[in-house]
Amino acid sequence: MNLFDISLRLNGFPIKKASRALEMIQDKNDRDFEAYILLKQQEIVNYHLQNNSYYKSLIKNPTITNWNKIPVMTKRDLQQPLNKRLSEGFTSKNVYINKTSGSSGDPFVFAKDKYCHALTWAVIKNRFAWFDLDFNTSKQARFYGIPLDKKGYYKERFKDALSKRFRFSVFDLSDAAFETCLKKFEATNFNYINGYTSSIVQFAKFLQKKNIQLKSVCSTLKACVVTSEMLFDNDKRLMEKQFGVPVINEYGASELDLIAFQNTKDEWQVNSETLFVEILDEQNNVLPYGEEGRIVITSFYNKAHPFIRYDIGDIGILSKKSTLKKPILEKLIGRTNDIAILPSGKKAAGLTFYYITKSIIEDDGNVKEFTIRQSKIDTFKIIYASAEDLSETKIEIIKTEMENYLEKGLTILFERHDQIERSKSGKLKQFSSLMKSNT
Structure with missing residues (x-):
């Protein structure tokens, strides 16, 4: 039974429609894809100018046609009540609502319309499938945080059950806790590990100390996907050695989508289907491929809330090998607020x-x-x-x-x-x- 897809549909997220739409986007040739990008840029700006008073107040010039002149949004622009930022026809009752982690120092609540959120999951499922991982059938060993209040705790545990995953605590990284983790791997047919980089690195170090390769005790393991924190080359090598499977680097933002995902050629492939990613300098000029700058992202499908030329707060480089259809993130350097003076x-x-x-x-x-x-x-x-x-x-x-x-x-x-x-x-x-x- 496809419990994951069923749970999305029951919550109003049209995952089948989103998956079909994603396939159609991916099937476009380079010429048609360029036309698609130009069309989606125009459509999303026009939609929010017509339906979102908050965005209209930001843009100031409603007749603007040059994409590079469209103002850049920042997280601080979004730190006001959500109901003031929603488009006409959307309320807290008919959107997906969540909040950012606050790791940038500028946390805020955001919204996505339900089709946009379904597309987010369609992209994630598509990328995991590159490594023969299926959210409906593959068992996940999850290294994430969990709310400590009773309601939040059991809500996450229920979601874990629907999503075929078992959650390990990242708040206790002691050897005793890792011994318990290891026993769970010995007794469970996990297909992949997913979670915060730093805690998974600590598990790999524990295995190294015990001279154990995880795949030798959990033969069904296929991959490890790390997210939310920087992945360093020596840590990746350590994990691949101790787990005996490929380590895949994911980069995303809860308010947007999956931004980049390591493909089977070891390239950090950017999501060009539902997002438009630019690298800008301090004066908001677009930088050519190969140059370092601020990562600015547009969400093409979020009609409930505008994320148009949105400065996510990260610094990075798009590879010179990038194309419009297949941008490659060469390097993620860190957050703009991680600069030391x-x-x-x-x-x-x-x-x-x-x-x-x-x-x-x-x-x-x-x-x-x-x-x-x-x-x-x-x-x-x-x-x-x-x-x-x-x-x-x-x-x-x-x-x-x-x-x-x-x-x-x-x-x-x-x-x-x-x-x-x-x-x-x-x-x-x-x-x-x-x-x-x-x-």
Whole structure:
């Protein structure tokens, strides 16, 4: 029984119609696809200018025809009551409503019309099928957060049951918890792992310590899909070795759709069917393929709520190999609010600190995981989880490398914990800044 599809239909999401529409879009040749993009750009702007007073107030010039002149929306534009942002004919009763995680520092509630949300699931199902994974039949080992209130907890457990998945807690990453996970894998025919990168990496490290490859105890395992957090090359290699299956990188946003998904050729293929992804500079000029800039996305099918030239808050590069029909995300560099401002005025991507430290801090297996926080313009604290303190030698190496890569005169503090506290969602933010000038 196709319980997943049935649950979507019962909730008013027309998954069959959406799946057929997706197939028709994918069947277009390059010339027809270009015409499709131009048509959808025009249609979605015109629709919201005619039906959404909130968007009309943002656009200011309703006769604008040049796509590149259409204003860029930001998350802060959306931090007002949802009922003020909905299009005519839509209410909280006939849309899908959710909220962003707030990892960007600008959380808000959003809405999708039900056909748009069905298309989101059609795209996700299509991408997972590249690796012979089916939401109706494939059993998922899920490493995600879960609400701790009784109502939210049981709601998620019910959804898990309908979706053929078993949820492991990401709030307890102790060896004892992973021993329980391992026993569940031994007793269950899981087909794939899905969840937050950092917690799955910790499970792989646990398996490495025990010298166990997961596929040897769970032979039905086909793949591991990681999402929501950065995936580093050495972590990917570790997971593939310890799991014995391909590790697939997913990039998405709850308010939009699946944005990019690693294909079978190891390319991070961008969703061009329901989204239009652009890379812009600080002046909102479109950058050519191969250049780094802000990721700005348009949702073609959301009639309930406009996401048109929406700055998602991430920085990335589209590969020079990209085409309109098949854009390739070459690199996801981090969030725009993860930029560190240094005493000299120099700016550095927050992940720079993480890369530098990661190459030194994890080589002996003592440190399980860590995060970096900027508390002052010249002060950075490395908070790490380990059984014992970092050696003075390693501390000095890290400080020296920070100066080499960034600048001299920085204060680097170290703080050891038994376990790092995660956000309510269960995510681990690799770098964060408390500097107001950083937003």
